[in-house]
Amino acid sequence: xxxxxLDVFQVxxxxxxxxxxxxxxxxxxxxxxxxxxxxxxxxxVSKHIxxxxxxxxxxxxxxxxxxxxxxxxxGFIELQNWISYFDNFWISKLKKLEITLNKKxxxx
Amino acid sequence: xxxxxLDVFQVxxxxxxxxxxxxxxxxxxxxxxxxxxxxxxxxxVSKHIxxxxxxxxxxxxxxxxxxxxxxxxxGFIELQNWISYFDNFWISKLKKLEITLNKKxxxx
DNA sequence: TACTTATATATGAAAACGGAAATAAAACAG
DNA sequence: CTGTTTTATTTCCGTTTTCATATATAAGTA
Numbered sequence: 001x002x003x004x005x006l007d008v009f010q011v012x013x014x015x016x017x018x019x020x021x022x023x024x025x026x027x028x029x030x031x032x033x034x035x036x037x038x039x040x041x042x043x044x045v046s047k048h049i050x051x052x053x054x055x056x057x058x059x060x061x062x063x064x065x066x067x068x069x070x071x072x073x074x075g076f077i078e079l080q081n082w083i084s085y086f087d088n089f090w091i092s093k094l095k096k097l098e099i100t101l102n103k104k105x106x107x108x
Numbered sequence: 109x110x111x112x113x114l115d116v117f118q119v120x121x122x123x124x125x126x127x128x129x130x131x132x133x134x135x136x137x138x139x140x141x142x143x144x145x146x147x148x149x150x151x152x153v154s155k156h157i158x159x160x161x162x163x164x165x166x167x168x169x170x171x172x173x174x175x176x177x178x179x180x181x182x183g184f185i186e187l188q189n190w191i192s193y194f195d196n197f198w199i200s201k202l203k204k205l206e207i208t209l210n211k212k213x214x215x216x
Numbered sequence: 217t218a219c220t221t222a223t224a225t226a227t228g229a230a231a232a233c234g235g236a237a238a239t240a241a242a243a244c245a246g
Numbered sequence: 247c248t249g250t251t252t253t254a255t256t257t258c259c260g261t262t263t264t265c266a267t268a269t270a271t272a273a274g275t276a
Contacts, residue, residue: 013117016265025194030221031222042222043267044267047265047266064221065272066222066274073198079191082126089179122233138254139253140253150254150255152235158255173242173253175253
């Protein structure tokens with residue numbers, strides 16, 4: 001299918017894909033089952049799932065001709081790692097503020 | 109400027125914008141200062157900053173004709189909230205596994 | 217064979233990204 | 247105060263990418 005190799009940020013940028021992930025927190029679905037919950041066609045869902053799988057957000061269990069999708073944590077971890085870098089920024093900012101305040105209270 | 113009102117996911121989907129955010133963890137920059145760190149033009153940087161500001165990732169301090177950009181936590185919090193919903197999914201999955209294991213060990 | 221589930225391919229529409237040129241506004245030199 | 251430079255934005259344009267559909271194909275199932 002030549003699934004485009006999108007990074008995790010591009011993958012979750014699409015609202016339909018986020019909705020799919022949301023659905024998969026409730027249950028495991030095959031492509032048809034997912035498509036019933038959307039207005040888009042089955043080929044469209046199939047492509048999204050392919051993208052989600054490639055990026056590590058979804059795992060597929062093939063049972064006969066059906067493909068059951070469940071959430072995969074890997075994609076989320078990659079996102080979390082990116083955010084945690086900035087968390088450190090806020091934490092160190094708080095520390096600097098704390099130091100500044102301590103110095104000021106010393107002079108009281 | 110009619111900045112497109114992108115959601116936080118679309119905002120961080122662009123690599124240039126993520127690079128800008130990364131740079132802003134090191135320092136506060138004005139538009140020119142940012143542009144010096146990229147191959148793109150100043151208008152391009154200006155547009156990205158506008159998008160980042162609208163989405164709550166960046167705060168702008170105007171000093172004369174210059175506009176100094178610093179990180180704003182709001183955008184990151186919105187992202188974190190989305191991810192935390194899925195964190196709960198993994199946690200409850202672990203709990204279910206724990207219960208299953210407990211039942212099995214009861215039978216030993 | 218007929219039906220179901222899913223993917224592949226080709227196509228079209230919409231949006232994003234970036235550049236160039238024009239515009240706006242503030243700082244500054246003479 | 248006039249003209250110039252600097253900083254930044256706006257507008258317009260072209261390219262590229264993304265998303266979705268329709269159609270056709272492949273493979274499992276009854």
